Amino acid sequence: MFQKILIANRGEIALRVLRACKELGIQTVVVHSTADADAMHVRLADESVCIGPPPSRDSYLNIHQIVAACEITGADAVHPGYGFLSENAKFADILAAHNITFIGPSGDHIRIMGDKIEAKRTAKRLGIPVVPGSDGAVTDEKEAKRIAAEIGYPVIIKASAGGGGRGMKVALTEEDLEVALQTARTEAGAAFGDDAVYIEKYLQKPRHIEVQVFGDGFGRGVHFGERDCSLQRRHQKVWEEANSPALNAEERSRIGGICAKAIADLGYSGAGTIEFLYENGEFYFIEMNTRLQVEHPVTEAITGIDLVHEQIRVASGGGLSVKQEDIKFNGHAIECRINAEDPRTFTPSPGTITHFHTPGGLGIRVDSGVYSGYKIPPYYDSLIGKLIVHGRNRVECMMRLRRALDEFVVDGIKTTLPLFRDLVGNADIANGDYDIHWLEKYLAKEE
Structure with a gap:
């Protein structure tokens, strides 16, 4: 069992993980931004480390600061909670390189499931039922129309690297498809730095x-x-x-x-x-x-x-x-x-x-x-x-x-x-x- 776990998160989930660690007799370290200095999980942890100013990119998403906090405190594992770095394959890989356990799946599995197209391929291979749609990224309007015609309208266009509803557009007819495709790509590129999209059958009342x-x-x-x-x-x-x-x-x-x-x-x-x-x-x-x-x-x-x-x-x-x-x-x-x-x-x-x-x-x-x-x-x-x-x-x-x-x-x-x-x-x-x-x-x- 681990001796000391660093909790790389904030708010209710940081407190939730902290409670589990205490029940298991594991020492806890929490990281926090300057905005969270008075947070409850900071008050209750065995140790705390300030890792930066309020913006997430400078604190809770700052991998180097979190790894440094692990080394300073001697934490042998990191629990990422949800959000922030919890599904960041690079973070899992860097922790492994520093002999710190990431409490989660391997970086490879995070990568597979983080790419919506590859995740769908993998699910299909594993026998999980999937929504009818494109086998991979859709590259042009002509291909999009062909796939949509095969699976039937309405269809939904989704960002491959997406989440939270960004890069998702519904096309009810072929006339809607061109605008939906362009809009989804633009949103995906702006939000995720990757404009790859795919098409699926749009279910009416799921x-x-x-x-x-x-x-x-x-x-x-x-x-x-x-x-x-x-x-x-x-x-x-x-x-x-x-x-x-x-x-x-x-x-x-x-x-x-x-x-x-x-x-x-x-x-x-x-x-x-x-x-x-x-x-x-x-x-x-x-x-x-x-x-x-x-x-x-x-x-x-x-x-x-x-x-x-x-x-x-x-x-x-x-x-x-x-x-x-x-x-x-x-x-x-x-x-x-x-x-x-x-x-x-x-x-x-x-x-x-x-x-x-x-x-x-x-x-x-x-x-x-x-x-x-x-x-x-x-x-x-x-x-x-x-x-x-x-x-x-x-x-x-x-x-x-x-x-x-x-x-x-x-x-x-x-x-x-x-x-x-x-x-x-x-x-x-x-x-x-x-x-x-x-x-x-x-x-x-x-x-």
Whole structure:
């Protein structure tokens, strides 16, 4: 087991990893920018190192400063959390070159899954169902029209190196295709430095289903069930739940088994999430995230297994603590992402939190690094906390969620709490009857 882990992140995920390390008796080091000097994870860590000014490029994305912090403190492993450098293959390679363990997959696996075209090829080879579309990058309009005609309109054009909805454009007809292709390329080049794009069939009313997987790096793989992340705004997840209200036990077992086998065959090490669009009983691979997800607590709630403990165990060479038959699913869990944003316009709302009170009681968990008097800096993601609720079934979970949202108090800034209070009383949400377009249509009606 590791002696000292450096946590290369901030906010609630840094605190989440820190807690897991303390439970395992591992010394912790956190890095922070000057803007985060008073952050909770900095206060609670055994050691802390300031690595630069507020902009991420000068601090949390500064690989040389983070490696230097490891060497100064004697950290023998780095947990990257999510975001920042968590899916940076170069970072994983540099750590390996310095004999520091990256708590995550190999640089090669990060590269494969970070390239959307190569990821789709790999998924297809591993037996994972994929969305019909181009086999690789689309190079010109003529080729794009031929592929679109074969798979049928509407189609979606996606950046190969993309994420977060950037470099994604829908073409409903052949007339739309030229503009969509050019726009997607321009956005991809500006956002990612790579203008390669590919084409897929655009599904009309799909759900976003993702499967939590783990590999031990030695040919064993397991799955921890699925999460439904269909409530999204601008391709960003807002509300996640496990298990999905759209799947039955047979579908859950089938797609989980496919994913676990694929991870084993790939020789993958650590946590990963294989994401799908799901429509009319069929799953279509869209991407794989080679890291811990923001929404991992809902999986922990229904399995009772600490996924960060598993990450650390696997990275240290200890293998998985469970076999597939050991993983049982108990009840239902929902996570709401609480952002420092206007609940209608979603404009960021940095500032000082004057009062912060979290809900409690059976089945309630709040992951947050903020506190009364904490000043939210304007430089980073607006996520300030996650409310996770667990019940014996979805009905009980929704009842408990409604009560927990009423108890949650954040004063001094605007947050998305009012949005969730609206959603929990909506009939479609109560019935689990929604798709990836539902929330944006709902918000448009409210304007």
